[in-house]
Amino acid sequence: MRMQKRPDPEEVRRTRDFYDWWAPFYDATNWLAARLRGASDFTERRKAVERLGLAPGMRVLEVSCGTGTNLPLLSEGVGQVGLVTGIDISARMLRRCRNKLRRKSDEASLLLGDAAKLPFADGSFDAVFHHGGIAEFPNKRAAIAEMARVARPGGKVVICDPGLPFDRPVRWINRQLLKLQPAYAAPPPVRHLPKTAQSVHVSWIRGDAWYLLEFVKA
Numbered sequence: 773m774r775m776q777k778r779p780d781p782e783e784v785r786r787t788r789d790f791y792d793w794w795a796p797f798y799d800a801t802n803w804l805a806a807r808l809r810g811a812s813d814f815t816e817r818r819k820a821v822e823r824l825g826l827a828p829g830m831r832v833l834e835v836s837c838g839t840g841t842n843l844p845l846l847s848e849g850v851g852q853v854g855l856v857t858g859i860d861i862s863a864r865m866l867r868r869c870r871n872k873l874r875r876k877s878d879e880a881s882l883l884l885g886d887a888a889k890l891p892f893a894d895g896s897f898d899a900v901f902h903h904g905g906i907a908e909f910p911n912k913r914a915a916i917a918e919m920a921r922v923a924r925p926g927g928k929v930v931i932c933d934p935g936l937p938f939d940r941p942v943r944w945i946n947r948q949l950l951k952l953q954p955a956y957a958a959p960p961p962v963r964h965l966p967k968t969a970q971s972v973h974v975s976w977i978r979g980d981a982w983y984l985l986e987f988v989k990a
């Protein structure tokens with residue numbers, strides 16, 4: 773039997789404090805990192821969101837929505853009759869998210885909470901999205917299990933995070949990123965997927981510097 777790592781409250785607090793600190797510069801550093809890799813942050817986000825196969829009227833959740841850059845793309849996918857929800861553990865990231873949405877006159881329900889204990893009933897969403905952060909979660913398995921649990925049967929789950937493909941040469945810029953951030957060496961978390969994950973597929977985005985792991989909940 774595989775031992776489950778217990779979420780360490782201290783580790784969760786450290787991650788939250790780190791993102792509270794990063795919140796004011798998060799968007800600028802993200803944009804710069806994408807440019808250095810020769811990729812457009814916006815185009816890459818759109819590519820990832822497209823994998824959710826959103827349609828008008830759907831309910832979509834972004835786990836760890838951060839400053840909310842993906843939320844307008846999710847809203848576009850589900851239209852005015854759909855529902856967009858974002859959850860994040862950092863109050864400062866969420867505050868920036870709220871301000872950004874207000875400027876764009878966009879709407880989403882935002883909640884403060886931990887990805888490993890989502891405050892939603894089973895099957896509450898037609899699609900679940902995670903874009904960045906899971907490498908630092910103290911309990912990836914629990915977070916992925918929660919994403920699957922809150923997706924309805926037949927719903928799509930898309931998880932993206934830094935990672936480098938093993939089947940081709942690593943680009944120079946990605947080797948530098950790997951030195952700065954060891955998280956890039958982690959393989960896509962396929963081994964953490966629950967039994968309900970079907971049609972599992974891994975591809976690479978952001979100039980081969982992020983994996984995109986997608987599955988359908990059985």
Ligand SMILES: C[S@@+](CC[C@H](N)C(=O)[O-])C[C@H]1O[C@@H](n2cnc3c(N)ncnc32)[C@H](O)[C@@H]1O
Nearest residue numbers: 791836837838860861862865886887903904905
């Ligand atoms: C790299 S940012 C990604 C933000 C956003 N998804 C994006 O694409 O720009 C990672 C986010 O994960 C959040 N986070 C970290 N640990 C978390 C946890 N245990 N539960 C929920 N959110 C968490 C951080 O606060 C941060 O906003």
